[in-house]
Amino acid sequence: MNENQSNNGALVRVENVEKIFHRGSEDIHVLADLHLQVPAGEFLALMGPSGSGKSTLLNLIGGLDRPTRGLVTVAGERLDQLSDHRLAAWRARHVGFVFQLYNLMPVLTAERNVELPLLLTHLSKAERMKHVDAALAVVGLSHRAKHYPRTLSGGEQQRVGIARGIVTDPTLLLCDEPTGDLDRKAGNEILDLLQALNREHGKTIIMVTHDPHASARATRTVYLDKGQLSNEPVK
Amino acid sequence: MAGPINWFSQIVSITKFGLLSIPQRRGAVVATVIGIAGVVTVLVGVLSIAAGFRQAMTVSGSPDGAIVLRSGADSEMVSGFGRDETRVIADAPGVARTAQGPLASAELFVIINLPKRSTGTDANVPLRGVEPAALLVRDNLKIIQGRMFDWGKDEVIVGRGAAREFAGLEVGSKIKVGRYEWPVAGIFSAGGGVAESEIWTDAKVLQDAYNRGDSFQSVSVRLNSPGAFQQFKDSLTSNPQLNVKVVRQSEYYIEQSETITRLITTLGFLIAFLMAIGAVFGALNTMYSAVAARTREIATLRALGFGSSAVVVSLMLESLLLALVGGVIGGGQAYFAFNNFHTSTMNWQSFSQIAFAFKVTPELLVRGIVWSALIGLIGGLFPAIRAARLPIAAALREL
Ligand SMILES: Nc1ncnc2c1ncn2[C@@H]1O[C@H](COP(=O)(O)OP(=O)(O)O)[C@@H](O)[C@H]1O
Numbered sequence: 001m002n003e004n005q006s007n008n009g010a011l012v013r014v015e016n017v018e019k020i021f022h023r024g025s026e027d028i029h030v031l032a033d034l035h036l037q038v039p040a041g042e043f044l045a046l047m048g049p050s051g052s053g054k055s056t057l058l059n060l061i062g063g064l065d066r067p068t069r070g071l072v073t074v075a076g077e078r079l080d081q082l083s084d085h086r087l088a089a090w091r092a093r094h095v096g097f098v099f100q101l102y103n104l105m106p107v108l109t110a111e112r113n114v115e116l117p118l119l120l121t122h123l124s125k126a127e128r129m130k131h132v133d134a135a136l137a138v139v140g141l142s143h144r145a146k147h148y149p150r151t152l153s154g155g156e157q158q159r160v161g162i163a164r165g166i167v168t169d170p171t172l173l174l175c176d177e178p179t180g181d182l183d184r185k186a187g188n189e190i191l192d193l194l195q196a197l198n199r200e201h202g203k204t205i206i207m208v209t210h211d212p213h214a215s216a217r218a219t220r221t222v223y224l225d226k227g228q229l230s231n232e233p234v235k
Numbered sequence: 236m237a238g239p240i241n242w243f244s245q246i247v248s249i250t251k252f253g254l255l256s257i258p259q260r261r262g263a264v265v266a267t268v269i270g271i272a273g274v275v276t277v278l279v280g281v282l283s284i285a286a287g288f289r290q291a292m293t294v295s296g297s298p299d300g301a302i303v304l305r306s307g308a309d310s311e312m313v314s315g316f317g318r319d320e321t322r323v324i325a326d327a328p329g330v331a332r333t334a335q336g337p338l339a340s341a342e343l344f345v346i347i348n349l350p351k352r353s354t355g356t357d358a359n360v361p362l363r364g365v366e367p368a369a370l371l372v373r374d375n376l377k378i379i380q381g382r383m384f385d386w387g388k389d390e391v392i393v394g395r396g397a398a399r400e401f402a403g404l405e406v407g408s409k410i411k412v413g414r415y416e417w418p419v420a421g422i423f424s425a426g427g428g429v430a431e432s433e434i435w436t437d438a439k440v441l442q443d444a445y446n447r448g449d450s451f452q453s454v455s456v457r458l459n460s461p462g463a464f465q466q467f468k469d470s471l472t473s474n475p476q477l478n479v480k481v482v483r484q485s486e487y488y489i490e491q492s493e494t495i496t497r498l499i500t501t502l503g504f505l506i507a508f509l510m511a512i513g514a515v516f517g518a519l520n521t522m523y524s525a526v527a528a529r530t531r532e533i534a535t536l537r538a539l540g541f542g543s544s545a546v547v548v549s550l551m552l553e554s555l556l557l558a559l560v561g562g563v564i565g566g567g568q569a570y571f572a573f574n575n576f577h578t579s580t581m582n583w584q585s586f587s588q589i590a591f592a593f594k595v596t597p598e599l600l601v602r603g604i605v606w607s608a609l610i611g612l613i614g615g616l617f618p619a620i621r622a623a624r625l626p627i628a629a630a631l632r633e634l
């Protein structure tokens with residue numbers, strides 16, 4: 001909705017991106033001259049062997065890390081041009097994160113966890129609760145609003161995580177192995193939910209996974225290997 | 236853009252998570268709080284000794300009182316006058332008068348040995364010979380038990396501090412003075428001042444008992460007003476017959492207490508400072524482990540868009556709050572353990588014992604709280620900066 005996408009319709013543009021980590025004196029080349037364009041409304045699955053750099057790429061798109069070289073543009077915003085401070089504010093506005101291990105605050109109830117990103121907005125308490133209720137309804141957890149994370153199943157915790165990810169109606173939902181810690185049944189429920197968010201609510205989603213069942217739900221799958229993306233799995 | 240209101244709500248919520256997670260790391264937290272409480276207890280406790288001592292000395296001096304010593308004498312011990320000189324001093328301008336004559340008491344002073352109640356060992360007690368005006372020259376002097384000694388008789392009255400510290404100073408009991416035994420006629424109070432540590436008798440009686448002839452060591456006077464001091468002083472110091480030093484009572488006693496209060500204060504700060512260094516490390520350790528335990532949580536908040544400055548401020552706030560809890564506990568402990576705790580110490584100028592009570596004053600409590608706050612802030616700063624500098628992506632990888 002807020003996409004003043006400059007360049008031929010892509011919501012996310014990753015251009016010539018290189019990422020090198022330094023560990024001691026050792027350089028780890030993770031991404032090399034990588035290109036990716038994600039149009040608005042896409043549900044993209046990002047696959048690849050463990051350690052291939054999937055999380056690294058997702059973090060660059062979500063503004064959690066900066067590339068060694070190259071450009072990341074989201075909804076027309078060049079992330080490299082934002083200070084750390086503005087980048088944090090940008091994340092709060094534009095990105096919802098869903099983590100493999102949910103990353104909920106154990107000391108907060110489900111609804112308080114979902115409310116967290118709204119504390120970064122100017123919404124009143126009443127408005128915040130309205131958004132929280134709506135997000136919990138979307139993930140089918142209204143009846144668990146007052147529960148603490150430790151009293152919820154893994155699948156339920158991940159649904160709280162997704163509710164937290166969408167409560168601000170972000171431009172982009174980034175999921176790093178959202179079903180990685182769940183059994184098949186709970187995992188399928190999460191995938192159903194993500195698919196519905198994409199189809200019915202028009203959410204643009206990028207999902208890292210190494211589960212073919214998960215990538216089957218996406219509208220497109222790309223494969224990361226040796227620092228490069230391809231449209232075919234590498235044998 | 237994130238405005239200040241939003242920034243505060245970020246701080247409030249991060250601080251809340253920190254405080255709510257304390258039960259999970261209560262061991263370190265309790266140790267830190269106890270450490271800081273210990274520092275504050277010691278600091279406030281030791282300084283309350285100095286404060287109590289200074290207060291005892293301060294209430295001893297009246298603003299319209301003055302004491303005259305031989306020029307060059309720091310204390311009564313090394314001062315001396317003959318009868319003629321004390322008369323000139325008593326008749327000087329500025330000295331208040333009643334129908335009985337000038338309010339001036341020429342005094343002498345010997346040291347006697349009495350057993351301390353606490354240890355049973357002998358210690359020095361000043362025995363002061365006074366003239367009738369002595370009771371009017373000092374503020375708040377009251378007989379609180381028994382009666383005044385009879386002038387001209389071998390009798391004494393005992394300050395209540397001395398009565399508390401030394402054995403055998405009850406009304407009716409006798410004390411050994413040189414070769415004689417003198418009965419205690421009464422107990423007096425002096426508003427908590429130094430006189431309470433003394434034993435008094437008639438100056439003439441004391442001169443005779445100690446073969447002092449007609450000599451004195453000091454003259455204490457009450458002036459018409461505090462403003463009359465300069466006139467009084469000038470007339471005495473310009474008198475060629477006299478070679479004297481004139482000080483206000485209040486200044487005299489404060490001067491007497493300076494050495495010891497400085498000693499106690501320095502010692503107190505030194506001990507408290509060393510302990511504070513230990514407490515800072517305790518706080519550092521607690522906050523580093525808090526940051527370590529919450530690395531992923533903090534990284535998650537940062538990923539959601541919480542600012543790094545809010546993280547720093549929240550962690551500092553958490554550390555500060557813990558430290559203040561320690562400070563309040565420490566201040567309370569010091570107050571209940573030390574306030575009005577009675578003791579006595581050597582007066583280095585007269586080499587005799589001065590009884591006084593520890594005073595945990597509001598200023599000392601505030602000072603203790605300020606110290607605890609500083610410990611908390613220093614202990615929280617580095618861990619907070621580390622938390623804020625954590626690269627989010629790397630921190631999210633931690634379990
Ligand atoms: N912060 C970091 N510091 C050093 N090395 C890192 C860091 N983050 C990731 N790496 C390395 O980069 C490579 C890719 O990691 P990652 O993106 O997590 O892979 P994936 O998500 O595909 O399993 C791995 O070899 C990993 O060890």
Ligand SMILES: [Mg+2]
Nearest residue numbers: 054055056176
């Ligand atoms: Mg990964």
